[in-house]
Amino acid sequence: MGEFELIERIRRHLPQPDARVRLGSGDDAAISVPGGATATSVDALIDGVHFKREWSSPAQIGAKALAVSLSDLAAMGAEPGEAYVVLGVPPDLDEDDCIELLDRMATLAAQTGATLAGGDVTRAPVLTLAVTVVGHAADPGDLVTRAGARPSDVLAVTGELGGAAAGLLLLENQAEQDVPQVSGPYGYSTRGTSSALVGRQLQPRARLGAGRALAATGATAMIDLSDGLGGDAGHVAAASGVGLRIEAGALPIEAGVAEIAVAAGHDPLSLATAGGEDYELLAALPPDRFDAAAAAVKGTGETRLTRIGAVVAGEGVEIRLPDGGLLPPSGFDQLG
Amino acid sequence: MGEFELIERIRRHLPQPDARVRLGSGDDAAISVPGGATATSVDALIDGVHFKREWSSPAQIGAKALAVSLSDLAAMGAEPGEAYVVLGVPPDLDEDDCIELLDRMATLAAQTGATLAGGDVTRAPVLTLAVTVVGHAADPGDLVTRAGARPSDVLAVTGELGGAAAGLLLLENQAEQDVPQVSGPYGYSTRGTSSALVGRQLQPRARLGAGRALAATGATAMIDLSDGLGGDAGHVAAASGVGLRIEAGALPIEAGVAEIAVAAGHDPLSLATAGGEDYELLAALPPDRFDAAAAAVKGTGETRLTRIGAVVAGEGVEIRLPDGGLLPPSGFDQLG
Numbered sequence: 001m002g003e004f005e006l007i008e009r010i011r012r013h014l015p016q017p018d019a020r021v022r023l024g025s026g027d028d029a030a031i032s033v034p035g036g037a038t039a040t041s042v043d044a045l046i047d048g049v050h051f052k053r054e055w056s057s058p059a060q061i062g063a064k065a066l067a068v069s070l071s072d073l074a075a076m077g078a079e080p081g082e083a084y085v086v087l088g089v090p091p092d093l094d095e096d097d098c099i100e101l102l103d104r105m106a107t108l109a110a111q112t113g114a115t116l117a118g119g120d121v122t123r124a125p126v127l128t129l130a131v132t133v134v135g136h137a138a139d140p141g142d143l144v145t146r147a148g149a150r151p152s153d154v155l156a157v158t159g160e161l162g163g164a165a166a167g168l169l170l171l172e173n174q175a176e177q178d179v180p181q182v183s184g185p186y187g188y189s190t191r192g193t194s195s196a197l198v199g200r201q202l203q204p205r206a207r208l209g210a211g212r213a214l215a216a217t218g219a220t221a222m223i224d225l226s227d228g229l230g231g232d233a234g235h236v237a238a239a240s241g242v243g244l245r246i247e248a249g250a251l252p253i254e255a256g257v258a259e260i261a262v263a264a265g266h267d268p269l270s271l272a273t274a275g276g277e278d279y280e281l282l283a284a285l286p287p288d289r290f291d292a293a294a295a296a297v298k299g300t301g302e303t304r305l306t307r308i309g310a311v312v313a314g315e316g317v318e319i320r321l322p323d324g325g326l327l328p329p330s331g332f333d334q335l336g
Numbered sequence: 337m338g339e340f341e342l343i344e345r346i347r348r349h350l351p352q353p354d355a356r357v358r359l360g361s362g363d364d365a366a367i368s369v370p371g372g373a374t375a376t377s378v379d380a381l382i383d384g385v386h387f388k389r390e391w392s393s394p395a396q397i398g399a400k401a402l403a404v405s406l407s408d409l410a411a412m413g414a415e416p417g418e419a420y421v422v423l424g425v426p427p428d429l430d431e432d433d434c435i436e437l438l439d440r441m442a443t444l445a446a447q448t449g450a451t452l453a454g455g456d457v458t459r460a461p462v463l464t465l466a467v468t469v470v471g472h473a474a475d476p477g478d479l480v481t482r483a484g485a486r487p488s489d490v491l492a493v494t495g496e497l498g499g500a501a502a503g504l505l506l507l508e509n510q511a512e513q514d515v516p517q518v519s520g521p522y523g524y525s526t527r528g529t530s531s532a533l534v535g536r537q538l539q540p541r542a543r544l545g546a547g548r549a550l551a552a553t554g555a556t557a558m559i560d561l562s563d564g565l566g567g568d569a570g571h572v573a574a575a576s577g578v579g580l581r582i583e584a585g586a587l588p589i590e591a592g593v594a595e596i597a598v599a600a601g602h603d604p605l606s607l608a609t610a611g612g613e614d615y616e617l618l619a620a621l622p623p624d625r626f627d628a629a630a631a632a633v634k635g636t637g638e639t640r641l642t643r644i645g646a647v648v649a650g651e652g653v654e655i656r657l658p659d660g661g662l663l664p665p666s667g668f669d670q671l672g
Contacts, residue, residue, distance in 0.1 A: 022373070022476045027483070027575070028411040028559060029375035029469075031476050037358070038374075039365035042456050042468060044422040049459045075364040086380040086422075086466040120378050120466075123385045130422040130456075130466035132378060133365075140358045140367050147363070223364060239363070 006095055007121050010102050020136075021082060021117050030118040032082055037140040041072035041133055047090070047126040055171050056202050058093070062101035063108050063203060065129040068226070070112055070206035071279040075224035076143045077215020078135025080114035080208060085131050088124025112208055142215060149221035149240035149284035153311040156290060158210045158281045159303040161229060162261075162268070163254035165275020167201030169264045170194050197256055204279040209300030211281055217296045218289040228276040230332025233317040236282065243314035248273075249322040252306040270331055273319055284311050342431055343457050346438050356472075357418060357453050366454040368418055373476040377408035377469055383426070383462040391507050392538050394433040395440035399539060401465040402441045404562070406448055406542035407615040411560035412479045413551025414471025416450035416544060421467050424460025448544055478551060485557035485576035485620035489647040492626060494546045494616045495639040497565060498597075498604070499590035501611020503537030505600045506530050533592055540615040545636030547617055553632045554625040564612040566668025569653040572618065579650035584609075585658040588642040609655055610668055620647050 011025050023031035045065045047053055056064070066083060073080055085105060089098060098121070106116045114133065137143050207224070214222060221240050223232050229246070237244045251272050258268040280303075285293050290307060297305040319327035347361050359367035381401045383389055392400070402419060409416055421441065425434060434457070442452045450469065473479050543560070550558060557576050559568050565582070573580045587608050594604035616639075621629050626643060633641040655663035 023481060027481045028408040029377035029414065029471065029479075031412075031479055031481075032374045032376065033372070033476055034370045034374060036369075038368045038370060040368065040418065040420060040454065040468075040470070041365035042420040042422055042454060042466070044424060044456050044458050044460075044464075044466065046424060046458060046460050046464070048461065072364040076367075078365065082376065084376060084378040084468060086378055088380060088382060088464070118376065118378060120380050122380050122382060124380075124382050124464070125384065125461050128380075128382070128424070128460070128464060130378075130380065132376075132420060132468040134376070135365065140369055143365075143367055145359060145363045145367075 006098060009095065009099060010121065013099055013103050013106060021115050024115070025118045030082065032117070034136060036136055036138045037143060039073055039076040039078040039135040039137065039143055041069055042130065043069045043072070044128070044130040046128050053127060058097040058101035059104035060202055061127065061129070062105040065131050066105045066108050067204050067206050068279065069131040069133040070114065070208060071204070071224040071226065073133055073135035074206045074208045074211030075222050075281055076135060077211045077219070077222065078137050078143055079212065080112045080133065081136045082117040082134045083109055083114050083131060084117060085119035086129065087119065087121045088128030089121065090124055090126050093127055112206070144215045144219045144222040146221050146223050146236045146239035149236055149242050149311045151242055151311050151313045152287065153220055153284040154287050154290050154307055155244060155246060155309040155311060156283050156285060156293065156305050156307050157252065158207050158297060158305055160252045160254035161278050161280060162257035162272035162275050163197050163200035164204065164277035165271040166254065166257040166260040167197040167199065169260050170198050171201060194256065197254065197260065200254065201277065204277060206279060207281050207302055209302045210297045213296035213300055214281065214283045214293055217293040219283040219285050219293065221284040223282050225278045225280045225282055226276060228274040228332065229282065230273045230317055230319060232282060234332065236284065237315060237317055243312040244309060244317045245312050246309035246317065246319045248319050248327060250306065250308045269327065273327065273331055342434060345431065345435060346457065349435055349439050349442060357451050360451070361454045366418065368453070370472060372472055372474045373479060375409055375412040375414040375471040375473065375479055377405055378466065379405045379408065380464070380466040382464050389463060394429070394437035396538055397463065397465070398437035398441040399444050401467050402444050403540050403542050404615065405467040405469040406450065406544060407540070407560040407562065409469055409471035410542045410544045410547030411558050411617055412471060413547045413555070413558065414473055414479055415548065416448045416469065417472045418453040418470045419445050419450050419467060420453060421455035422465065423455065423457045424464030425457065426460055426462050429463055448542070480551045480555045480558040482557050482559050482572045482575035485572055485578050485647045487578055487647050487649045488623065489556055489620040490623050490626050490643055491580060491582060491618065491620055491645040491647060492629065492641050492643050493588065493618050494543050494633060494641055495614070496588045496590035497614050497616060498593035498608035498611055499533050499536030500540065500613035501607040502590065502593045502596040503533040503535065505596050506534050507537060530592065533590065533596065536590065537613060540613060542615060543617050543638055545638045546633045549632035549636055550617065550619045550629055553629040555619040555621050555629065557620040559618050561614045561616045561618055562612060564610040564668065565618065566609045566653055566655060568618060570668065572620065573651060573653055579648040580645060580653045581648050582645040582653065582655045584655050584663060586642065586644045605663065609663065
């Protein structure tokens with residue numbers, strides 16, 4: 001299979017570009033007319049570093065690569081626009097696998113309002129994806145950076161935490177696959193299943209609707225949780241020049257996470273604070289905007305918003321345990 | 337070295353974003369206000385596929401990766417804007433190498449009016465670069481695609497051809513490093529040196545000024561020569577629904593190419609028609625615009641413009657030899 005033939009076959013699988021994209025795949029560059037502000041993010045996913053081919057189908061890998069990039073747009077409150085994909089194809093990935101991978105990406109793009117507008121296909125020693133996404137907003141001021149959190153803002157997080165890390169433990173066979181019905185110390189539900197947790201790891205969803213809802217209701221700073229709550233909160237604290245205080249007892253921990261953590265010999269809280277890859281959104285909001293933001297997030301039908309702490313004067317991130325103690329900073333470090 | 341520390345060190349080496357870029361590296365996404373049409377292109381360069389680390393310094397590899405992407409903007413006649421870089425770092429590339437690579441990219445970006453506005457750094461099995469570039473134009477109609485060539489247009493090419501392929505042969509030790517002063521059959525000069533040819537391979541330049549000059553003077557179709565003249569001309573022919581007739585005797589073949597080709601056992605013409613990576617521009621122009629276009633290209637100080645053939649009704653690409661015969665289609669195939 002020649003590179004040109006594969007590219008031509010891929011192109012036939014791509015949807016027609018939307019109105020903003022005047023020229024899609026197949027020329028030296030794609031042509032777009034943005035018409036306002038753009039938010040652009042690039043993410044690479046490499047076999048053995050970000051995923052394992054034995055755990056995921058090509059379609060799942062493609063969908064995860066796009067979702068991870070779209071999550072950055074969610075964290076800006078941007079509307080998804082164009083996606084550009086570099087696909088590095090190893091010798092043992094055949095043409096049908098490539099089409100499967102890109103078909104799923106194109107489907108996910110269409111579901112989120114994005115367009116696969118171009119890319120590059122090349123040989124590579126291992127499966128390599130690099131996805132560039134461009135999001136849009138009417139005005140740059142409509143986009144939410146990490147830098148606007150102010151003391152007295154409340155901290156909130158979408159969805160549930162720790163699921164992706166628990167799913168990774170399950171995939172790594174460090175924990176039993178059956179989750180017993182026991183209760184955990186932080187008040188979370190235990191009705192989850194191992195397949196849901198594995199799904200959090202392999203098929204993350206970008207909180208695009210929630211991100212736009214938070215931006216529209218007054219979020220002052222926002223970030224997506226890719227590295228883990230503690231570390232990502234630290235980025236917001238540093239960019240905003242503030243301190244963040246998180247109440248561990250308030251964290252919305254995913255069902256089943258505690259049991260997996262215990263079975264694998266981890267502190268359950270560490271999966272939520274240091275596990276990473278949940279791709280939920282952490283946002284700072286003026287206190288009087290929290291209720292409206294929670295209602296707006298709920299209104300998207302995507303997920304819920306939970307108040308987990310406050311922005312304070314100072315610097316750094318403090319995670320307070322229910323007994324009044326502090327989670328040691330090592331509890332913020334990425335697992336695994 | 338942690339990923340965050342390297343990213344932070346990289347960020348300190350990046351220039352301040354220009355006026356269009358409202359927020360550069362360091363958030364979930366970069367924010368830009370394009371204000372017209374954008375042209376976006378993505379290219380990946382992978383060790384062992386597109387370059388060899390034993391042939392190039394990290395700085396040269398970074399510069400080539402950016403130049404190859406910028407060349408796509410040149411082929412649209414776009415003004416360089418933002419560049420986003422994925423850097424996949426193998427175990428044996430140290431932090432200083434990464435900084436050297438990105439420093440040279442940032443320098444080249446600044447020289448061309450572009451801004452390194454963001455990216456992603458990750459581990460990878462081999463050195464992997466993926467560069468996304470965004471170019472700008474006031475209006476989408478100002479950008480030149482591959483699709484507008486019309487019968488009766490003239491075909492023109494910037495600069496000289498075959499140098500990159502000859503440089504590759506030199507690097508592969510398939511040819512003697514000393515270029516004798518002999519004359520070749522197609523009337524090209526023989527005063528080149530092997531180091532200049534190697535430079536064409538390792539340090540290509542994007543013809544950004546020439547591309548804008550050609551767009552402004554009425555080019556109807558344009559492509560950059562990355563795969564080789566024959567193959568790239570075929571893309572223009574297919575996109576425009578026309579045939580292209582190229583006169584081999586008119587091709588501006590780089591000095592020294594013929595001697596290297598002969599020494600390596602290749603037809604000299606094949607290096608110019610099938611060698612690839614010259615990153616010159618092939619353009620179609622209405623006949624009455626050629627003189628103005630040639631003057632405009634000369635006015636950039638970058639290079640010259642040479643008339644090499646014509647657009648005709650029909651399809652496909654024909655390369656006519658000085659004796660009236662045709663180069664067989666296999667002469668279009670990429671070398672190597």
